[in-house]
Amino acid sequence: MNIVVCIKQVPDTTEIRIDPVKNTLIRQGVPSIMNPFDKNALETALQLKDAYGGKVVVISMGPGQARAVLREAISMGADEGYLVTDRAFGGSDTYATSYILSQAIEKLGPFDVILGGKQAIDGDTGQTAPSIAEHLGATRLTYVLDLKVENDKVIARRQVEEGIEVIETSFPVLCTVTKESNKPRYATVSRKLYSMSCDIPELTFADFPDIDTTKIGLKGSPTKVKATFTPKRTATGVTIEGNSPSEMARSLIHKLAEAKVL
């Protein structure tokens, strides 16, 4: 089974602070990490490889420093890593990014399974990976907990609001993965040593002679950011206290009635 995992390098949001005047993220001095959901996607890929064999390729689009997350993925067990990087790709929004990544996946493929995190913790859009499926014409499954193969069919369990949905579909399939899907493994010492010296090839604009230049970079991005701001907190929470659950429930009903919700 050939698997590709799309990985994004993001600022560690647990370390991030907001500029109180400009209301923007202070990115300076914030460490960069592998997007945590992408780590879950990588773990899903490695588990599929453990179960069915094949290889796991990781790709990331970004500046040279994004190599760090590819190396980390290789230290955890990914076989190959590719950095998609070019000035022409700079400023891409989720539409352009997903288009460029789909081109890279076609170039490196074919792949049976394409994986990504359910969203990145910096942009939080959750659009890029699902859009890749649209560009590739692959089946798209979001919020996947796990997947297995039975008689050449893919059986996936999806986490949905109502519970768990079990879906049967065919290859190729793109899945986005959540935190609940698994616990990512640690690197091993030997893979760590290998990852620090292995080659991470670049894929640049020149590697895609047939790419549609109207769909890449800032100019190919339909998204326009009008403003960014920190939303004002308007409502405050209330903690209902009491000696027993029934007493607390009575108090809650009373408050809801008071607020004319009931």
Place this chain on the structure above:
Amino acid sequence: MSLLYTDEQKELIAMVREMAENEIKPYVQEADEKGECPRGLFDWGFKMGLHMLEIPEELGGTGLSYETTAMIFEELAKVDAGYAISFVTSFVALRNVILAGTPEQGKYFADVVKPGRFAAFALTEPNAGSDPGAMRATAVKDGDDYILNGSKTFITNGALASIMVGFFKTSPEKGNRGISAFIIDADAPGITIGKHENKMGLRLSNTTDVTFENVRVKASAMLGQEGGGFKLALNALNLSRAFVATMAVGIMQRALDESVKYAKERKQFGQPLISFQMVQQMLADMAIKIEASRCLVNNTMRMMDHGSLVQKEGSITKTFVSDCAQEVTSNAVQIFGGYGYSKEYPVEKLMRDCKVFQIFEGANQVQRLTIANVLNKEYK
């Protein structure tokens, strides 16, 4: 920290720290109370490859230097030195088989350990601690075999080990020169693992008696020359002294980390403890001893990487570092005050854990004899 770390060392340290903080640390207090480390906790270390760090790549290891290996064990010991020593002991046993044995013996031993098994080193006896020459266990030649009899005590990994290096008298009349070393499968008939020692510290480390009753091993299981066991044990101890010292540095660093954090939080007379000069002096002295210890360990490791036997340096390192560790951990408890004496806080355990470092791998008094003996020869 004082050392200049390579990128590779930094990455490896960070990787081990993340695993130890997330997977081991939450269970240390409970395991310390029980005096037993669950196998599942060791599996994290095995999965990462912490049992094969310095072992050559052709034997399935990662071929790190002693220097880098020591840095990793220091990091592990910050979370729990008993956990770390389980791997260190296993590694020292395997390393010595590789150094002293034939290539076949090295491969045999490495193949047992590689999939995730522990090894042990059975030298000490109830009446032969710092004086191995007083050992009573015997190995008697019987055709192509040796028959082993005797009792070993305080054997680290005793009940966990799948394979061990054991020391027996092949010529009881010859004292130190009558000792030979053997590779022994831990499931060989006639081996009985005794009770797990209820220890003061390093309680995540398994320590038992091991009794040999007519245990038959092939003559080819002899490690090195007949009568060469004492020298082999001394070389092994040079290595293990340097490695226990690195763990004592880890314990001390943890003591300092906890102490500074507490001294900044804890307020008395309306100010944090760290604003009092007497507390500042204690913290500074702790930092001084830790830096000096770490540099000493690092230098000894690098000497070993260059092939030095470090007979004197290993003794100096182990003695200095373990003596420092007593003072540093005791002062950590002092800074925590009454809370430091409570098991609810992490520092009393550090004090318990580090006492044995003045005792094992040759008591510090014996180390001073060794150092003086070498000096006596050097100035001839």
